[in-house]
Amino acid sequence: MGDKEMLRTEHLSLVREGRHILKDISLSVAAGSVHSVLGSNAAGKSSLAAALMGCHDYAPTSGSIFFLNTDITNLSISQRAKMGLTLAWQEPARFEGLTVGDYVTVGNGADRIMRAREALAKVLLTPEEYLLRPVDKTLSGGERKRIELAGVFAMKPRLAILDEPDSGIDILALDNIVQLIRELKERGTTVLLITHREEVAEIADRSSLICSGCIVKEGNPPEVGRYFREKCVPCVTKTCETGERHQNEESVP
Amino acid sequence: MTQDYERMLAAYAQAGGTPEVLKDSTVSHLVVHGNKVIGSHLADGLILEAEERESGILVRLVVKKGVRIARPVHLCFGVLPEEGEQEILMQVELQDGSGLELLAHCVFPNAVKVRHRMTAEIEVGNGASYSYKEVHFHGEKGGVVVIPRARIRIGNEARFLTDFALLHGRAGRLDIEYDAEVRDGSSLQMTAKVYGFGADWIRIREAARLLGKGSRGLIKSRIAVRGEASSQVFSDLTASAPGARGHVDCVEIVQGRADAKAFPTVGVTHELAKVTHEAAVGRVDQKQVETLMARGLEEERAIDLVIGGMLK
Numbered sequence: 001m002g003d004k005e006m007l008r009t010e011h012l013s014l015v016r017e018g019r020h021i022l023k024d025i026s027l028s029v030a031a032g033s034v035h036s037v038l039g040s041n042a043a044g045k046s047s048l049a050a051a052l053m054g055c056h057d058y059a060p061t062s063g064s065i066f067f068l069n070t071d072i073t074n075l076s077i078s079q080r081a082k083m084g085l086t087l088a089w090q091e092p093a094r095f096e097g098l099t100v101g102d103y104v105t106v107g108n109g110a111d112r113i114m115r116a117r118e119a120l121a122k123v124l125l126t127p128e129e130y131l132l133r134p135v136d137k138t139l140s141g142g143e144r145k146r147i148e149l150a151g152v153f154a155m156k157p158r159l160a161i162l163d164e165p166d167s168g169i170d171i172l173a174l175d176n177i178v179q180l181i182r183e184l185k186e187r188g189t190t191v192l193l194i195t196h197r198e199e200v201a202e203i204a205d206r207s208s209l210i211c212s213g214c215i216v217k218e219g220n221p222p223e224v225g226r227y228f229r230e231k232c233v234p235c236v237t238k239t240c241e242t243g244e245r246h247q248n249e250e251s252v253p
Numbered sequence: 254m255t256q257d258y259e260r261m262l263a264a265y266a267q268a269g270g271t272p273e274v275l276k277d278s279t280v281s282h283l284v285v286h287g288n289k290v291i292g293s294h295l296a297d298g299l300i301l302e303a304e305e306r307e308s309g310i311l312v313r314l315v316v317k318k319g320v321r322i323a324r325p326v327h328l329c330f331g332v333l334p335e336e337g338e339q340e341i342l343m344q345v346e347l348q349d350g351s352g353l354e355l356l357a358h359c360v361f362p363n364a365v366k367v368r369h370r371m372t373a374e375i376e377v378g379n380g381a382s383y384s385y386k387e388v389h390f391h392g393e394k395g396g397v398v399v400i401p402r403a404r405i406r407i408g409n410e411a412r413f414l415t416d417f418a419l420l421h422g423r424a425g426r427l428d429i430e431y432d433a434e435v436r437d438g439s440s441l442q443m444t445a446k447v448y449g450f451g452a453d454w455i456r457i458r459e460a461a462r463l464l465g466k467g468s469r470g471l472i473k474s475r476i477a478v479r480g481e482a483s484s485q486v487f488s489d490l491t492a493s494a495p496g497a498r499g500h501v502d503c504v505e506i507v508q509g510r511a512d513a514k515a516f517p518t519v520g521v522t523h524e525l526a527k528v529t530h531e532a533a534v535g536r537v538d539q540k541q542v543e544t545l546m547a548r549g550l551e552e553e554r555a556i557d558l559v560i561g562g563m564l565k
Contacts (some may be wrong), residue, residue: 001256041341053543056539056543056544076546076548076552077543077546077547078546078549078551078552078555080547081546081547081548081549081550082549086548086549087547089540089544091540092544093540093541093544094541095541095562096475096504096556096562096563096565097562097563097564097565098562106545106548106549106550106558107545107548107549151548155548155549161442202399208505
């Protein structure tokens with residue numbers, strides 16, 4: 001891992017419909033690394049991903065986002081993507097009339113078919129079987145997730161935000177996805193891996209723990225994973241503000 | 254006449270047709286300009302008669318019992334001048350066990366004041382299979398009125414499919430009315446895809462009655478309107494026999510100041526019948542657009558791709 005910084009947020013906050021979704025998040029993702037963001041359901045993980053990508057309704061209320069030291073806080077999704085940032089959605093959209101081949105290579109110019117074939121093979125989908133299928137409701141959730149990841153692979157981004165790539169897929173596919181993440185890294189793509197599973201988070205080089213919109217702990221993945229398992233999982237309120245005030249801790253004399 | 258024929262072929266190609274196919278002796282075809290037949294060819298097993306009348310043209314198409322026409326029959330209807338009228342009365346009879354696939358291209362590339370009316374009576378016999386695909390090409394002036402009407406009767410264990418597409422050029426004023434009856438074990442699928450802009454006015458009324466045991470019906474529409482265009486889609490599907498199943502599926506996308514309305518009506522008159530519907534009217538799905546933007550497409554291109562896919 002190099003020391004260069006790929007992504008940085010400074011005091012990033014997001015309020016939606018009167019609720020504080022993200023609170024003062026300052027995060028640094030090193031270039032060439034896999035950085036996991038671990039957290040329970042509704043901790044703010046997907047909102048963080050959407051804010052970083054620049055999605056509608058996720059514009060930060062305050063704070064800044066820097067990508068390769070350029071302030072991208074006010075850039076559109078397309079502009080961010082053209083700089084090399086992309087997002088694989090937790091629940092990918094479906095498209096009537098668009099084929100898997102078209103979708104996987106959308107935005108790519110040369111060698112589209114070859115890139116689509118290679119990317120589909122990486123996620124263990126037979127290109128001959130999938131290239132001409134529509135990206136619609138005829139695909140299972142697991143197939144759609146893999147196609148989403150294939151699209152990221154084909155794009156060759158500088159930074160891939162993978163929002164829960166492990167959700168909704170079987171255990172065999174999970175091994176494949178872990179392998180794909182490693183391959184992305186080897187190929188030079190920095191990965192921001194969002195997950196609620198500590199064993200997945202632990203494949204990263206560095207990990208951040210998010211709870212109720214705050215980064216409550218950062219460090220090496222096993223350490224963060226242990227903290228998550230021992231403190232966050234048993235926690236009832238899930239309303240941690242600083243990482244120091246878990247309900248189960250407070251109840252201990 | 255030859256000049257008209259060549260110009261029709263050119264317009265036919267613009268509409269997505271393949272002119273070479275009209276020169277293939279194994280393919281049946283009929284080319285009608287205004288209310289005149291300017292080209293035709295019949296392959297074995299098909300009876301296709303066209304009679305020019307003062308009020309329009311009568312086309313009678315019969316496929317004899319048990320005959321399945323191997324290759325699609327091509328129809329090309331059009332009006333090339335800026336002004337004109339076309340009135341087509343079609344009588345289609347598929348006798349029991351027969352099969353026919355029709356590909357129709359309707360071309361009005363220069364229309365400023367053109368009216369095209371097609372009234373079809375379609376009988377699909379027991380065990381027969383009928384497919385009708387109609388593609389329109391209208392040019393950019395919007396001065397065309399298109400009035401397709403069809404009454405369809407489908408026998409037992411038969412298949413019926415119609416697919417209407419108006420995606421190139423201005424829709425103008427489009428007023429579709431199809432009405433179908435479906436008997437035992439038969440299936441029907443009616444699809445309409447239209448892209449309207451400018452001051453286009455689109456009304457689609459498709460109705461089907463699933464009268465037979467185990468009959469199936471799908472009414473599907475995909476409409477996109479922008480500018481000042483408006484669309485109204487009436488989909489009416491009823492089932493009244495045991496095991497009859499139907500579904501109405503309507504999506505209308507609106508951009509700018511256009512307006513769209515969907516009126517799905519579903520009903521059953523038998524406790525073992527079921528009809529469902531889904532209708533979505535509104536802007537392009539934001540998540541779809543953002544997903545494509547995250548791959549580097551500009552917003553406008555992403556919207557075009559979503560709409561283009563839906564209308565494909």
